[in-house]
Each structure stands twice: as C-alpha cells, then as structure tokens.
Amino acid sequence: MPDHTVTTVIDGKIITNEEFYKQAVRWASMVRNTAKRNTLQFTKGKKRASITKKSGKVERKLSASIQYNIEHTGHIPEAVSFKIPIHGIWREWAVGYGQPRVPGKYVNPHPRIRRSMADWLDAPIDQHTEKLFNLAAEFWGDQFLVNFFGTKK
Numbered sequence: 001m002p003d004h005t006v007t008t009v010i011d012g013k014i015i016t017n018e019e020f021y022k023q024a025v026r027w028a029s030m031v032r033n034t035a036k037r038n039t040l041q042f043t044k045g046k047k048r049a050s051i052t053k054k055s056g057k058v059e060r061k062l063s064a065s066i067q068y069n070i071e072h073t074g075h076i077p078e079a080v081s082f083k084i085p086i087h088g089i090w091r092e093w094a095v096g097y098g099q100p101r102v103p104g105k106y107v108n109p110h111p112r113i114r115r116s117m118a119d120w121l122d123a124p125i126d127q128h129t130e131k132l133f134n135l136a137a138e139f140w141g142d143q144f145l146v147n148f149f150g151t152k153k
Contacts, residue, residue, distance in 0.1 A: 035120055
C-alpha cells in the first residue's frame with residue numbers, strides 16, 4: 001500500500017523574487033534582441049542618428065532605440081513593456097501619410113511614402129510569450145506552496 005503522508009516541508013528549488021525578476025529581464029532582452037535582428041532586414045530607413053526638423057530631438061536608428069521596461073514591486077515583475085519610436089510603429093503597421101492601419105479605411109491615392117507592413121516586433125513577442133507565462137506560473141505556484149503549505153528546507 002502506498003504511503004500517503006503529508007509533509008509541511010517543501011523539497012527542491014523555489015524561484016525567489018529576485019530570480020523571477022532576473023528571468024523576466026532575460027526574457028525581455030531576448031525579445032528585444034530578436035526584434036533588433038528583424039530590423040536589419042529593412043533596406044530603407046535611418047543609417048545613423050538624425051535630428052528631427054520639428055522638435056530638434058535626436059532620432060536614432062530603429063534597432064538602436066528599442067528599449068524594454070519591467071514594472072515590479074519588491075522584485076516581482078508585474079508588467080513587461082517595450083518602447084519603440086513612432087517610426088517603428090509605422091513600420092510595423094505600414095501606416096502614415098494616409099496609409100491606414102486597418103485595411104479598407106481611407107487610403108491617400110498619392111502618399112509621400114509607401115510602406116509595406118513588417119511584423120518585426122509582434123512576432124518575437126508572440127514567439128516567446130509562452131516562456132514568460134510558464135515562468136510566471138512556476139513562480140506563483142511556488143509562492144502558493146511556500147505560503148500555504150510549508151517552508152523551504
């Protein structure tokens with residue numbers, strides 16, 4: 001007959017807040033680096049940093065301006081976001097100067113710039129989302145076990 005004893009001690013590795021945060025940073029960095037590689041396929045665009053006419057701000061090359069942010073409380077990640085310049089969004093959605101984000105809407109018959117849609121950012125996020133979900137599930141599962149059923153050895 002199998003032994004069905006209940007224990008209050010958890011055996012094995014528990015993911016800490018700091019480890020969860022470190023893994024989330026690693027995930028965001030991996031997605032950002034994949035997006036950077038995807039921008040190398042573009043034949044048009046900035047070759048170096050330039051200054052915009054209207055605002056006088058320095059606009060960097062798309063691959064050099066992709067950033068991520070991890071919102072956290074006590075090193076527990078709550079949200080991961082990516083910051084990209086507006087020209088990166090235009091490239092993703094092929095919009096601007098009368099080119100619509102949604103097919104079938106108003107289209108300027110004589111746009112100054114013709115853009116083609118390129119899924120350079122959403123694809124790497126979609127491709128790696130399950131890894132982040134699994135990491136979060138493992139962390140919160142460990143937290144549940146530690147907080148409600150026992151302590152770590």
